[in-house]
Amino acid sequence: MRGLAAIVLLLAWSLPVFALSPPPGYADAQRAFDQLPLNDRLTFNVALTAAGNWPAIADADFSRKLFDATTQYQADNGLAPTGVVDKELLAKVNRSASPLLETWGFRLIAHPTRGHPIWVPMGLGLLAERDQNGLTWRDPLKRAWLTYDYLRDANLAAAYNSVVAKVIADGGQIAFKILKDDFFIVSSSTNGLDSYIRCQADRPGVLWLSLFWLHNASDLHMERAATLMSGSSASAMSGAPFADIPSSPQRSSPLSPDMAAAVPPDPAPAPLAPEQREKGETSGMGFFVNADGDVVTNARLVENCAHIAVAKDQIATADGSLVAHDAANDLAVLKTAFKPERVARIRASVRLGETVEAPGLAPAPSLSSSGGLTDGNVVALAGASSDTRYPQVSTPVQPRGSGGPSVRSKRQCGWRRLGERPRSQHGGGDRRRYPARRELRHKRKSHRELS
Template sequence: MALHRAHRTALAVGLALAGPWPLESAPALAQAPPGYAEAESRFAFMETERRVRVQTLLTAAGYWTGMPNVTFGRRLFEAIAQFQGENGFRPTGWLDGTQLARLRVLATQKLAPWGLRTIAHPLRPVAIWAPMGLGLTVERTPRGLDLKDPTRRLSLAYNYLPGATVADSYAYTVEKFQREGATLHYKVLRSDFFAIAASQDGTDIYMRYHQDGPGALGFALRWDTRATDLAAERIAVLLSASLWSAMTPDAPFIPLPEFSVPDARAVALPPVQTPLPAVPPPQAPPAVPPPSPSGGKPSGSSGTGFFVGRAGEVLTNAHVVEDCARVEVRGPLGSVLAQVVARDPANDLAILRTGLTPPKVAGLRTGIRLGEPVAAFGYPLAGMLSTSGNFTLGNVTALTGLGDNTSYLQVSAPVQPGNSGGPLLDGNGNLIGVVTAKLNALNVMKANGDIPQNVNFALKGMVAANFLDSNGVTFTPGAATAPMAPADLADHSKAMSVFVTCR
């Protein structure tokens, strides 16, 4: 008799949750599928945390049942291509900004009700994830924690077995399941862990235990097979990934998947509203046509952008050019109309085509260290501050944004409304980020009674690189290794930057 769908899924989960090695290290087929080489190359260009995050989103959306890998494989290529095919995209095996935004939507539909949070074991210094959004009650036990869904759809036992080995625990569990008439869909035993997927009396079960010093540490997740809307097999994959990452020295760190709306304490730097300064007449490029009588933002707003392509492509924030009847870019030779050729609202990025010949093009660097000096350039508070731009200095104060969002850097360089979309440079003049947001000081003061100072955020260079690459913009890798004097750095950043107006 064919397995119930949930049981078949549990079997697939068991095969994948054992670790990446059973299938990923199998000999490669002689002929790679079309597009595989390009997809592998693009994956290799991504930073490790972004590779992992994409795979956790694929898991939540129901397309990936393996441990997050830092290397690309045939299974991952096929999972991405399946997602693309089922969502109306060309199955290339790599994700552009639009596709990633769609994947986030699908993943959030599950991540939001699950409400994954880390829970620490009371006896061991190891934390795993748990779907606390399901209203789980937590009970302390002699071995650890029991978490139960009040509606009896799901339960999670997180236990430490002192004096036990994974081999003994595995043998005992298999024998017990067989004695009780459970169906074993999958079982694997290795020197440092075991994993078992089974079903019994209308319940699917997934267990994973690792050797932890003189004992075994792990969890058993059980769920009602009738609760198909819960997609608990995906929860099992993510919980197993969290334990595997915590217990395996060479495993990549797996950040907790995002599932909520952006934190209200962080606000995108708003484009500056009217009054706008008069735009000086162009000298070399053609004149800007008169404003359109209708459409777009009636009073205008402004932000910052910078050159990323030799053909005059400009990168800025998506919110700077949102709902514009027309976009103007003011560079060293005057102002021209710009065309928005790509927008990624999820990552708040946009590409403008200007036709200008850039005096400087940003050289993009994809790695950064905590504490490094940084510089920001932009056109904040247009109509109030200098029309020639503002240059500020600071440091990288955190390698993630609010909620440990790995797409962002936190910096102390002061920024204001109108800095949105401006370049964030390292001390050598390489681009490392796109200035995007700042902490909402008023909200934080109301909540905590204190005003935060210089807590600002920039999208990492890697996020920008992926966006540019997926839209066919050839960018220049950052290669500058010699520190620049602040005045030289200011000239350098100003030469690559432009004032962007939205009307």
């Protein structure tokens, strides 16, 4: 009996080990993955999530789950399901992920008081609102919205139980939930509205990230975006490495140079002869900065222009000559013959949450020539990579408003809109990020249009 018991005990101990033994090819796949540069490992995870094959937070470690997700992607795309991640597979997964990454247009935005940054899908056209707890972003098309709040003295376990109970009481279905010592996640669907909540301990309170989206907005695949946002939050709180934010994936490769070599570059267009170059007009706004008639505007508005005309009060017109040009900060100074009655004065500070308004001229003939005014708030004091030259505002900028001022709520002073961040530095840029260092005072009546 003892011998039989020993055999049974041996079998009981050996069966789980046998069941968890790695599948054929796992060791080769792990070896290949571990040899990749760190950012390529993280980028592969992010791209696999965007492609719909990896519903988990990206990290730099290889696992059985990642092996299975990789082989599934390979099988779905007509490749040998080896699980090995090489430069060809990296390039292919990146191409699969590009359309959604381009749609989401993630930007790294920090919490206004706690400072921890997360990925936010600003490519959806989200408009930001600031309140006492943090930030809310809303989709103008009402497909999705998200909040990033700090709740002081909140209890993590109690908050988790409250969220779960609320979903159940409302007749919702919980797709995923987990409670740990320092965070919880609840993903659910209730009455046609899907949600993903990540609550992270940030003592003495918690950081609460909530994402809501319409279930029928399936083309946005917001459940995948939520996973990436959750991963960015986890990285910000723990200090663990995370992938570089995808920057216009169709314009540049997020892979390391040796991996990016697997993606054939687009053929360079042949240079055009002078007579073949496109002729056209650009228009925008500017403002006077001194009594001599010097006008500041965006460099891109006047770049390569053969002739520049400046209209004052949309009536009087004078020629403008380019006297200074700063492509890096998208600034240009034009000399005109005007003698303005009022000029702008520079202010060198920016305050979080203050209201700003942006005058602009919509493309004719959709609005009257007098233009319009939009308003919003300062929602972050820094842009991508914590660059303080590019604070973020929620004020929508009209197509012909580039180069003009942004007016504070009392319409007595405001900021000069200095255009979008150069795409070569951080991808597509955000048209609502402006260098705070060149903030200036400006009365509403002194708006000027360049045409």
